[in-house]
Amino acid sequence: MTQKNWLVPVILLLCVASQASGQACNYDISGYIKDHQQKPVIHAAVRISNGPATYTDTAGYYHLGGLCAGNYTINCSVDSFMIAQKTFVLNSNITLNFTPFEPSTDLKEVVVSGTRVHELSTLHAVELDNKQLFQTTGRSLGESLKNIPGINTIQTGPGISKPVIHGLHSNRVLILNNGIRQEGQQWGSEHAPEIDPFIAGSMTIIEGAASLRYGSDAIAGVILLNPPALIDERLKGEVNLVGASNGRMGAVSGLLNGAGDKKWEGFQWRVQGTLKRAGNFKTANYYLNNSGIDERDFSGTMGYHREHFGLYGYYSSYHTKMGIFDGSHVGNLNDLYAAFARTKPITPSYFSYKINRSYQEVTHDLLKLNSYYNFNNNGRAEIVFARQSDLRNEYDVDLPYSSDPAVLNAPQVSFKIKTHTLDLTYHTPERNHFSGTYGVSGITQGNVFRGIRYLVPNFRNYGSGVFAIEKYTRNKWTLEGGLRYDYRWLKVYRRNDNSLTVYTQTHTYNNLTAAVGATWQATPELSISGNSGTAWRAPSVSELYIRGIHLSAASYEIGDSTLQAERSINNSISFKYNGQKLFVQLNFYDNEINNYIYAKPSLTGITLVSGTYPVFQYTQANVRLRGLDAEVNYHVLPALAIISKAAIVRGYNKSIHDYLVFMPADKFDNSVKFGLPDHGHFKQSYVSLQYVYTAKQTRVPPNSDYVAPPPGYGLLNYSMGTDLHLHNNPLNISLSIENLTNVAYRDYLNRFRYYADDLGINFILRTKLTF
Amino acid sequence: MKKILTTASLLVVLATIMNSCKKDETAVAPPVPGNEFLTTVGLKVTNANNASDVQYAYWTDTTLISNPPDSINTPVLNLQANQKYNVEVLFQDRTTNPIGDVTAEIKERQNYHLICFTASPSLNLTVTRTDKDTNVPALEVGLTDLFTTGAAGTGQLNVQLRHQPNVKDGTCAPGSTDADVNFTIRIK
Numbered sequence: 001m002t003q004k005n006w007l008v009p010v011i012l013l014l015c016v017a018s019q020a021s022g023q024a025c026n027y028d029i030s031g032y033i034k035d036h037q038q039k040p041v042i043h044a045a046v047r048i049s050n051g052p053a054t055y056t057d058t059a060g061y062y063h064l065g066g067l068c069a070g071n072y073t074i075n076c077s078v079d080s081f082m083i084a085q086k087t088f089v090l091n092s093n094i095t096l097n098f099t100p101f102e103p104s105t106d107l108k109e110v111v112v113s114g115t116r117v118h119e120l121s122t123l124h125a126v127e128l129d130n131k132q133l134f135q136t137t138g139r140s141l142g143e144s145l146k147n148i149p150g151i152n153t154i155q156t157g158p159g160i161s162k163p164v165i166h167g168l169h170s171n172r173v174l175i176l177n178n179g180i181r182q183e184g185q186q187w188g189s190e191h192a193p194e195i196d197p198f199i200a201g202s203m204t205i206i207e208g209a210a211s212l213r214y215g216s217d218a219i220a221g222v223i224l225l226n227p228p229a230l231i232d233e234r235l236k237g238e239v240n241l242v243g244a245s246n247g248r249m250g251a252v253s254g255l256l257n258g259a260g261d262k263k264w265e266g267f268q269w270r271v272q273g274t275l276k277r278a279g280n281f282k283t284a285n286y287y288l289n290n291s292g293i294d295e296r297d298f299s300g301t302m303g304y305h306r307e308h309f310g311l312y313g314y315y316s317s318y319h320t321k322m323g324i325f326d327g328s329h330v331g332n333l334n335d336l337y338a339a340f341a342r343t344k345p346i347t348p349s350y351f352s353y354k355i356n357r358s359y360q361e362v363t364h365d366l367l368k369l370n371s372y373y374n375f376n377n378n379g380r381a382e383i384v385f386a387r388q389s390d391l392r393n394e395y396d397v398d399l400p401y402s403s404d405p406a407v408l409n410a411p412q413v414s415f416k417i418k419t420h421t422l423d424l425t426y427h428t429p430e431r432n433h434f435s436g437t438y439g440v441s442g443i444t445q446g447n448v449f450r451g452i453r454y455l456v457p458n459f460r461n462y463g464s465g466v467f468a469i470e471k472y473t474r475n476k477w478t479l480e481g482g483l484r485y486d487y488r489w490l491k492v493y494r495r496n497d498n499s500l501t502v503y504t505q506t507h508t509y510n511n512l513t514a515a516v517g518a519t520w521q522a523t524p525e526l527s528i529s530g531n532s533g534t535a536w537r538a539p540s541v542s543e544l545y546i547r548g549i550h551l552s553a554a555s556y557e558i559g560d561s562t563l564q565a566e567r568s569i570n571n572s573i574s575f576k577y578n579g580q581k582l583f584v585q586l587n588f589y590d591n592e593i594n595n596y597i598y599a600k601p602s603l604t605g606i607t608l609v610s611g612t613y614p615v616f617q618y619t620q621a622n623v624r625l626r627g628l629d630a631e632v633n634y635h636v637l638p639a640l641a642i643i644s645k646a647a648i649v650r651g652y653n654k655s656i657h658d659y660l661v662f663m664p665a666d667k668f669d670n671s672v673k674f675g676l677p678d679h680g681h682f683k684q685s686y687v688s689l690q691y692v693y694t695a696k697q698t699r700v701p702p703n704s705d706y707v708a709p710p711p712g713y714g715l716l717n718y719s720m721g722t723d724l725h726l727h728n729n730p731l732n733i734s735l736s737i738e739n740l741t742n743v744a745y746r747d748y749l750n751r752f753r754y755y756a757d758d759l760g761i762n763f764i765l766r767t768k769l770t771f
Numbered sequence: 772m773k774k775i776l777t778t779a780s781l782l783v784v785l786a787t788i789m790n791s792c793k794k795d796e797t798a799v800a801p802p803v804p805g806n807e808f809l810t811t812v813g814l815k816v817t818n819a820n821n822a823s824d825v826q827y828a829y830w831t832d833t834t835l836i837s838n839p840p841d842s843i844n845t846p847v848l849n850l851q852a853n854q855k856y857n858v859e860v861l862f863q864d865r866t867t868n869p870i871g872d873v874t875a876e877i878k879e880r881q882n883y884h885l886i887c888f889t890a891s892p893s894l895n896l897t898v899t900r901t902d903k904d905t906n907v908p909a910l911e912v913g914l915t916d917l918f919t920t921g922a923a924g925t926g927q928l929n930v931q932l933r934h935q936p937n938v939k940d941g942t943c944a945p946g947s948t949d950a951d952v953n954f955t956i957r958i959k
Binding site: 326329330331332334335338346347348356357397398399400401402403404407416418446447448449450451452457458459460493494495502606607608609610611612 | 794795796797798799800806807808809810811812830831832833834835864873875876877879880883934936937938944945946947948949950951952
């Protein structure tokens with residue numbers, strides 16, 4: 001198990017050897033961004049070319065530290081539109097103040113007045129910029145967010161992972177892919193988000209009740225994936241190449257973008273594509289047979305913009321085929337216990353790229369059309385239309401009992417869901433420190449289920465919402481509040497098995513949501529935010545009508561068509577200190593959810609021809625999720641940082657006075673990062689060593705799980721990287737080793753912990769060339 | 772502002788109307804023709820010394836067929852002590868009329884299947900599989916068997932259909948369970 005222990009001293013030695021020479025990287029850049037009326041530009045992104053990035057605070061202040069001497073270009077942008085840019089030589093600490101470009105006729109069309117509303121800015125949010133996302137390339141969306149305190153993943157083997165925010169996941173986490181609500185099949189733990197993370201130039205994770213702005217379902221939070229802004233240069237591009245030893249995974253992703261000039265002035269475009277392939281992944285001691293991935297995605301954008309308006313079209317297509325680990329197939333509960341009792345799965349252990357039955361094949365297409373108009377009064381209106389189509393086919397390990405080839409090749413379960421959304425928003429200009437956002441949105445969905453086994457019925461739903469958010473910013477204070485009303489109509493179509501006639505059932509839900517929040521920027525370094533908000537979620541069709549065996553879970557689930565909507569009240573308070581040497585962020589939250597829907601073990605079995613299964617009945621209870629996310633980043637030396645993160649969440653069922661099942665265990669993440677001085681063409685080099693400890697989950701309700709939670713475990717990860725600057729084309733390179741000591745472990749939130757260990761050692765080489 | 776909101780809501784209404792034209796979901800897919808469900812496991816027991824002594828016992832899944840016509844959900848076989856019986860295991864789809872035969876499909880995929888028998892300790896019964904698949908070397912399947920009864924007694928016989936794609940090794944351990952049912956056997 002620990003035969004790779006020798007790696008640690010060797011790598012540490014390498015680190016020490018390579019930092020022997022060079023200059024210091026301890027320069028700071030700071031300053032204010034203020035508009036022509038000297039009002040601060042809040043939440044503008046300030047980014048150093050191929051370097052770190054930050055955001056201005058409510059005073060318009062920004063600060064970037066730990067920079068090496070050299071030539072830099074600094075870009076300031078608001079909402080992906082560049083408002084200021086400067087190239088400079090850094091050889092001492094400097095102050096750079098910016099004023100946004102004059103609104104002019106030269107097509108830098110965005111009029112920024114410092115009033116751009118970043119809605120729900122008082123909620124705790126975490127941003128991942130381009131640089132941080134590079135460290136996660138090749139991972140799935142869920143996996144790439146794992147390092148953020150408060151975020152976990154719920155997994156079904158190595159390929160399928162879903163983000164968990166503050167203990168909640170699936171339908172309770174809303175994902176906005178390029179501004180569009182991701183609408184696929186999200187209800188099951190084996191339904192991973194149908195998104196290629198390579199499309200994102202940045203990600204924002206809003207932790208807390210964000211229903212007010214983004215609509216129902218955002219009880220736990222929202223994940224925003226934002227593609228990079230379209231550029232004004234003629235032609236630029238980027239190529240990512242990722243290779244990993246575990247699963248012999250390879251991914252290549254590239255993008256080309258550009259803009260027209262002369263008579264094509266105002267046109268912008270981008271094309272992007274990703275190919276990813278992996279074979280059988282390996283745990284510390286054996287391969288997971290049939291756990292490969294085959295993913296192909298592409299996207300394209302076209303845009304046209306003039307001084308006051310812009311028109312954009314975006315299309316993306318995601319296609320993946322994912323094998324389901326052979327050892328996880330259990331016919332019934334006895335099979336599951338037998339699998340768990342084995343120290344090692346009895347399926348053969350070898351490497352192969354081949355994906356056999358069982359597997360899932362998912363295709364997700366998105367078409368987005370949007371347009372904005374900037375009024376002369378600096379107000380801004382936007383209209384967004386989107387059409388999504390999601391097809392999920394699941395093939396069981398056994399072929400259907402048939403001799404008809406058409407039936408033999410058909411998936412056992414198939415869902416096709418089509419979603420149309422239309423959103424209209426208006427951002428008011430700032431008047432007397434007030435600014436606002438108003439919007440209406442509509443959604444309609446049709447779901448068609450086909451399959452050999454019955455699981456969930458067909459349905460159609462309509463939803464609409466109207467909201468208003470008002471924000472007051474003055475001196476050190478930002479206050480915001482809003483109201484929203486949502487209506488949802490759902491009709492399910494089912495077939496009576498005896499009479500073969502279709503019958504329907506209709507449900508309607510409507511809800512008012514509200515939120516208030518405040519941020520006090522006590523000093524340029526220290527801010528305190530508090531937010532109180534409500535959110536709601538209508539029961540999903542699966543919770544209402546599921547009846548059958550859930551694949552790979554050996555449980556018989558029964559829905560309840562009388563379930564009410566969930567409602568939550570979320571309170572959070574966060575502290576942020578961003579000083580010269582020390583960065584501290586603390587976020588306390590309390591999420592009280594009434595009518596929380598969960599599958600309750602009914603303590604009786606159901607006997608089918610394939611054996612006896614435990615029955616889980618969907619029911620509701622009032623629950624509480626409380627927790628703390630903490631991050632401390634201390635620069636012991638200008639080049640040496642110690643980063644500690646902790647996430648603790650407690651889920652409690654107030655109705656039956658017991659814990660909630662499948663809550664993330666406490667997690668502590670400590671790392672040391674050493675920045676190396678620039679050496680010739682090598683810039684921004686670093687080495688880092690991380691130790692992530694996940695405790696054993698001891699707070700579990702009785703009879704809700706087949707086996708006890710696995711013991712706690714600690715993983716050691718190593719990473720080193722550099723930026724190679726050749727002919728103005730930066731090449732980012734990083735080498736990571738995950739699970740350096742090849743620990744055999746099982747994670748409580750991985751559904752496959754019943755059958756096999758989690759992943760063993762993994763060497764990952766990531767490169768990105770920008771040209 | 773009012774104007775914008777009015778226009779907006781009108782657009783929302785328009786979009787929903789436009790989209791409501793095509794409603795695939797209203798056509799609920801009928802049962803897939805040609806597909807068979809495994810609803811019933813049966814045993815056909817023939818006395819080796821008396822071809823006219825034939826008994827049938829069926830176990831039917833009551834979640835798939837709520838009231839099996841022969842209402843046998845606790846199937847019983849009455850056997851004589853110290854006898855030999857030739858047994859056929861029958862797999863059926865009773866959701867259709869006439870009854871669908873699933874045994875043929877299992878026979879076709881015999882290299883992936885194994886039928887396992889477990890008699891409770893009170894039952895003096897030995898089960899020997901008498902058929903072989905086409906694996907190399909050939910492995911037992913269990914669709915046809917020989918029951919050898921001992922002294923009188925009553926007990927349960929558990930019959931499992933194990934699905935073992937690419938992992939069949941002659942033992943019951945690999946793979947997953949496709950059928951797992953119990954028969955009561957009285958040896959007199």
